[in-house]
Amino acid sequence: MRPRCIALLVGVASLLGAGSASADDLRPSGKLLLTGGVTTVEGSGGGGLSSWATITGYATRDGVGANVHATRVELPDYQFRAYGAAVGLFDRIELSYTRQDFNTQGTGAKLGLGRGFTFHQDVVGVKVKVLGDAVYDQDTWVPQVAVGAQYKNAAKAPIVAALGGQDDDGIDYYVSATKVLLAQSMVVSGAVRATKANQTGLLGFGGPGGEDDYSLQFEGSAGLLLSKRLLVGGEYRSKPNNLGLKEDDWWDLFAAYAVSKNLSVTAGYADLGTIATFKGQRGLYLSLQAGF
Numbered sequence: 001m002r003p004r005c006i007a008l009l010v011g012v013a014s015l016l017g018a019g020s021a022s023a024d025d026l027r028p029s030g031k032l033l034l035t036g037g038v039t040t041v042e043g044s045g046g047g048g049l050s051s052w053a054t055i056t057g058y059a060t061r062d063g064v065g066a067n068v069h070a071t072r073v074e075l076p077d078y079q080f081r082a083y084g085a086a087v088g089l090f091d092r093i094e095l096s097y098t099r100q101d102f103n104t105q106g107t108g109a110k111l112g113l114g115r116g117f118t119f120h121q122d123v124v125g126v127k128v129k130v131l132g133d134a135v136y137d138q139d140t141w142v143p144q145v146a147v148g149a150q151y152k153n154a155a156k157a158p159i160v161a162a163l164g165g166q167d168d169d170g171i172d173y174y175v176s177a178t179k180v181l182l183a184q185s186m187v188v189s190g191a192v193r194a195t196k197a198n199q200t201g202l203l204g205f206g207g208p209g210g211e212d213d214y215s216l217q218f219e220g221s222a223g224l225l226l227s228k229r230l231l232v233g234g235e236y237r238s239k240p241n242n243l244g245l246k247e248d249d250w251w252d253l254f255a256a257y258a259v260s261k262n263l264s265v266t267a268g269y270a271d272l273g274t275i276a277t278f279k280g281q282r283g284l285y286l287s288l289q290a291g292f
Helices: 003-009 157-163
Strands: 064-074 079-089 093-103 118-131 144-154 169-181 186-195 215-225 230-237 250-260 263-271 282-291
Touching: none
Parallel strands: none
Antiparallel strands: 064 079, 064 282, 079 093, 093 118, 118 144, 144 169, 169 186, 186 215, 215 230, 230 250, 250 263, 263 282
């Protein structure tokens, strides 16, 4: 593991004894179904595209939760896969790891990379809840707030450089706020991300001409709880265009179903716009999460 990755986790142990967020007498029963979110394509707890302020797993402040997850997105010219694991510590700290594979399939030959050429990326994340409780603070409009960081390492350094990317690794930083409105059966979440990543980092970081500055991007989710097991909604995520390849913003529509507290299934339709000059990258995705 690289030093920059290790640095993200330095000090986490000291936070474990630093207290906990406020809660009420509902806590002993654990979190409600789906209120902890599912898993993003980068491994953090949230929607499919947007990181939430919630901590993964169903453990409360007195326990530890964890999950394993896998996501697959089928696009007209590409195929995306992600799989990994995450741990939630005392409803305060989240640690995650995800491996991403982006298969160019037949498009790889058209791009001069070879049929089936696959970009890989490792993402190591840490998230810390700093304020509020998304579910149990129903008598206030104050949301749950968390800060997070994700170290990303793209595996194809020569291709990244040929595209104009400045680096094959980088760190995203984000602040997220999430609120579950039980009376309205709604979940709303928004985040601001500081990033240099191209296509979330799969195509490296920064752009040609020495462009290596962070930009602020928005990501948000809104969902309606149709039942205690079913959440439907949509997401939007803005993205930088460092490489000049018309990197579009992303959006999706999704339905997440909790089979039980140990298993959830998310299906949806995602519009990822233009990727590496190929337009109209829209398709279905499926994500599975198993844990406790």
